[in-house]
Amino acid sequence: MKLVIIDYGSGNIKSVKFALERIGVNAVLTNDLVTIENADKVVFPGVGEASSAMVELKKNGLDKLISTLKQPVLGICLGMQLMCEYTEEGDTCCMGIFPIKVKKFNTELKVPQVGWNNISKLKTDLFNQVNENEYAYFVHSFYAPWSEYSIAQTTYDKEFSAALHKANFYACQFHPEKSSHAGQQILKNFVNL
Amino acid sequence: MLTKRIIPCLDIKNARTVKGINFKNLIDAGDPVELAKYYSKNGADELVFLDITATKENRKALAGLVEKIAKNVNIPFTVGGGISSAGDVSILLQSGADKVSVNSSAVKNPELINRLANKFGSQCIVVAIDARQINDNWKVHLVGGKVPTEIDLFEWAAEVEKRGAGEILFTSMNHDGTKNGFANEALARISKLVNIPVIASGGAGNMQHFADVFKIGKSDAALAASVFHFNEISIAELKQFLNNQDINMRV
Numbered sequence: 001m002k003l004v005i006i007d008y009g010s011g012n013i014k015s016v017k018f019a020l021e022r023i024g025v026n027a028v029l030t031n032d033l034v035t036i037e038n039a040d041k042v043v044f045p046g047v048g049e050a051s052s053a054m055v056e057l058k059k060n061g062l063d064k065l066i067s068t069l070k071q072p073v074l075g076i077c078l079g080m081q082l083m084c085e086y087t088e089e090g091d092t093c094c095m096g097i098f099p100i101k102v103k104k105f106n107t108e109l110k111v112p113q114v115g116w117n118n119i120s121k122l123k124t125d126l127f128n129q130v131n132e133n134e135y136a137y138f139v140h141s142f143y144a145p146w147s148e149y150s151i152a153q154t155t156y157d158k159e160f161s162a163a164l165h166k167a168n169f170y171a172c173q174f175h176p177e178k179s180s181h182a183g184q185q186i187l188k189n190f191v192n193l
Numbered sequence: 194m195l196t197k198r199i200i201p202c203l204d205i206k207n208a209r210t211v212k213g214i215n216f217k218n219l220i221d222a223g224d225p226v227e228l229a230k231y232y233s234k235n236g237a238d239e240l241v242f243l244d245i246t247a248t249k250e251n252r253k254a255l256a257g258l259v260e261k262i263a264k265n266v267n268i269p270f271t272v273g274g275g276i277s278s279a280g281d282v283s284i285l286l287q288s289g290a291d292k293v294s295v296n297s298s299a300v301k302n303p304e305l306i307n308r309l310a311n312k313f314g315s316q317c318i319v320v321a322i323d324a325r326q327i328n329d330n331w332k333v334h335l336v337g338g339k340v341p342t343e344i345d346l347f348e349w350a351a352e353v354e355k356r357g358a359g360e361i362l363f364t365s366m367n368h369d370g371t372k373n374g375f376a377n378e379a380l381a382r383i384s385k386l387v388n389i390p391v392i393a394s395g396g397a398g399n400m401q402h403f404a405d406v407f408k409i410g411k412s413d414a415a416l417a418a419s420v421f422h423f424n425e426i427s428i429a430e431l432k433q434f435l436n437n438q439d440i441n442m443r444v
Contacts, residue, residue: 014289018264048314109195110413112316114360114390116238116443117195135196135443137269139316139359156195178269178291180233 003027003191004039006066006079008056016045016076019177023188033065040071041191044171046078050102050142051090053078067095072193075171080164081142083171089142097169098149100161102142107157112141119162119174123151126163126170128189134182136162136174143173196441197407198238198414199428200392201421203228205244205274208254226261232421233268236428238443240266241294241362241416244274245337252281256288263289271319277305279312286313294319294362297335300342300349303356310357319392320358322349324379325366331379338366346379347386354387361387362416364394372398372420380410392416400426400434407440 005016007029020027020043027043028035036042044066046053057063066073066083075083082094087102094102105111116135119127136154143160146153152163152172163172170190176183203225204211210225229240242262244255259272272285273294282293299306299320309318323338324331324346331346350361363383365376375396384391390413393406397417406412420426432442 014260014287015263015291018289019267021264022267047316110388110390112359112389113195114316115195115198115413138195175269178267180267184267 002039003041004036005029005043007031013045016177025191042073044075044079050087051092054092063095067097073169074190080171080173084144087142098164098166100144100147102144104142109157112139113156114139117154119152119154121153124165126189130182130185136179138174194441196443200239200241200414200416201232201237202241202416202418205242206246208258226265229262229266233266236432240270242272256284259285259288259290282309292317292319294321296321300335306353306356306358315357315359318358319360319362320353321362323364323366350383351386354389360390362392368396371396374402375406375410377405377410380412384411400431404435404438
C-alpha cells in the first residue's frame, strides 16, 4: 500500500510520519501531484495559518488536486479546515470539499483550545474500536460547526465537529498522531479503509 | 470537556537525562527515550525536555534525540533550553518536536516571539518565564532564574501573549524545589490577565498541591520533575485523586 503525506511546508509533519511508522506504514512525504494522485491513501496535515497555507497549496495546484482525489483522504487539524469552503482565519476561501464555514471561537474560555478533550457521537469506520468519550489532543482557535458531515463531536464553549466525512474524504480537528492509543487506532482505521 | 494537563519535565545533558531520577532499576532512567515512553504509557498528558547544557555542539545531539523521542512517543512534547533563533526552532520542529519553549532569549529580544509565532504558528511557541517575588514585586529572572531583571512578571506575561506566544510556562523561583506548593496567587493573576493557557511550574510536593494549582492557581496545566522522577507521586494515582475533586483529567 502506498500512503503519501502531502508536504507543503506546513509545520511538523514528521510526527504524522512517525505515528504511521509505529503502525507499520512507511509513508512518503511529497508535494508531487502525480505521486499524490497515484497513492492508495493520502494524509493532508497542517499546522499554522490558513491564508498562507492556501497560498502555498495554490503555488503548485495542490488545492485543485486534493478536491478531485478518489482514494481515501484524511485531513488533520488545519488540513481539515482547508478542506472546508471558507475559514474566518485570514478571511480565506478554501477548497470547498465540505460546504462548511469555519469560525473562530468566540468565548470567555481560553483560545486556542490546547489539550485533551472528549470525542463523542462517533460514526464511520474511522472510529472502529474507539470508545465514545475517548480523549483526543486538540490545538486550535477555529472550529467547524456541527453539521450533517460531522462524524465526531467535541464541546468547547459549544459543540463542534471533531471530525468530518463526505464520500472518500475524512478529516479530524484533533491530532490523531499525538492522541495516544486512541489516535493510533484512528490512524490504523484510516489505513484499513 | 477539556482536561487539565499533567506534565513531567526532564532535564537533558549530552542527550541523557540528568537530575536525580530514581526508578529503582525499573528502566534506564538516564535514557530520555525510555523515560518518555514510560511517562506516556503511565498517563502523562505531555512532556517537556529542557536541554540544560544548550551549547552549539550539543545542538546536533539534541536534534537526534528529539527525533528518537518523536519516533517513540505518541503524546505531545516540548523542547527548550538555549533556543535563540528561528534556525534553532526549525531544526527541533523538523526533528519532530511539537512545541519549543523560549526563555532568556525572548527577554533579551522580545521581537523573537513575534518572529517565531509568525513563522511557525503560535501553537508551537511556549514562552517560559522564571520570576522571583522580591518584597511585593514579581521580577523576571534570566539564566535559569539566576540573573534578576527589572521586568515585572505580569507586564511581561501580557506582552508575550500580545507578541504571539501560544502558552506561558511560569516557574516561581520562590517555590521551585521547596515542595511546598505552587505560586497560586501569582498564577491566578497571570491566568486572569492572559487568554492563553498557563502551565504552572515550581513547588509540587504532594497531590493536594496539584489540586490547589488548578482550583486556586487557575492553571491549565501543571509541570513537575522530582515528585514524578522519584516516584513520590504516581501520575495515575494523582489523576484519580484530582478527578475525585471534580478536576477534569484524562484517566
